[in-house]
Ligand SMILES: Nc1nc2c(ncn2[C@@H]2O[C@H](COP(=O)(O)OP(=O)(O)OP(=O)(O)O)[C@@H](O)[C@H]2O)c(=O)[nH]1
């Protein structure tokens with residue numbers, strides 16, 4: 001590696017590259033990261049999602065380059081709401097954008113054993129596309145996992161489908177994204193990271209980073225709008241189901257079928273809860289971004305700090321705080337900024353963090 005590729009000209013300090021790892025639950029994101037680092041990020045062993053927050057690894061050396069990886073939860077709606085996932089991913093990307101780190105690329109993990117892209121997989125990929133936009137796709141690698149769980153010929157045939165069919169990854173591959181196999185070894189993970197670092201020329205900027213930097217509030221970003229649309233559609237679907245259940249309940253009552261009536265009453269209750277939850281999630285999409293930023297800011301700082309002199313953080317205070325302050329519920333941030341102008345970004349962060357320090361993992 002040449003000296004210039006890893007050091008900023010101005011500071012003579014080694015650059016640190018960030019790579020975000022995204023994708024649906026259970027695709028092997030945390031496992032992939034653990035293979036490369038000393039991190040011991042939780043790995044799932046059931047159908048429930050495992051990672052329920054964004055995590056940053058400490059910087060590690062890969063052939064002379066300093067790298068941090070960002071582990072993210074999927075849009076899976078099991079442990080945390082999709083709107084909280086969006087806020088956390090957006091906040092982590094915003095923190096990277098405002099820091100001295102360079103976003104070298106984004107990995108999207110997909111299990112080669114999955115032959116559909118509907119439901120949760122489809123939702124994750126739609127969100128991913130709206131987070132990235134089109135202009136940064138040359139820095140995207142679709143990583144297929146679980147090759148040990150499939151016959152090689154079948155896996156290869158499926159890979160061809162993933163690359164060439166518009167319902168899969170063809171639209172992003174046509175715009176510069178790549179696809180790579182991961183065979184669950186450290187060497188395979190290293191080679192994927194190496195390929196991202198070698199292609200990386202200029203800093204990659206994702207659509208959501210640009211939007212937040214321009215002061216667009218999280219619910220008005222393309223990803224925010226997509227999520228809101230998705231939440232509303234799911235709510236409408238449940239309302240249709242509820243109408244059918246109510247109709248069946250009336251019929252059960254007419255026929256004095258008490259057993260069916262009880263089952264349907266339970267079904268109705270479940271649907272009503274889901275509809276309320278989706279409506280609440282949609283309504284709360286606009287708020288809570290500043291809080292996510294604050295919480296993740298502290299995590300980010302403690303992971304990255306060893307390589308970052310304090311002075312370098314001040315450069316990203318401006319865009320990050322500006323983005324947070326455009327949000328309606330950033331009143332807390334604004335008040336603290338007004339009350340403690342002397343503190344600077346990280347001081348305000350510390351003050352904001354105090355009330356949450358017990359509840360945030
Ligand atoms: N056989 C096989 N199992 C794998 C592979 N990669 C991951 N796993 C397993 O798949 C399960 C899910 O892996 P995780 O790393 O937790 O997946 P994740 O994408 O981080 O999931 P969430 O945190 O829920 O979003 C775990 O039991 C892993 O051990 C692989 O390449 N082959």
Ligand SMILES: [Mg+2]
Pocket residue numbers: 029030031042043044050051071072
């Ligand atoms: Mg995980």
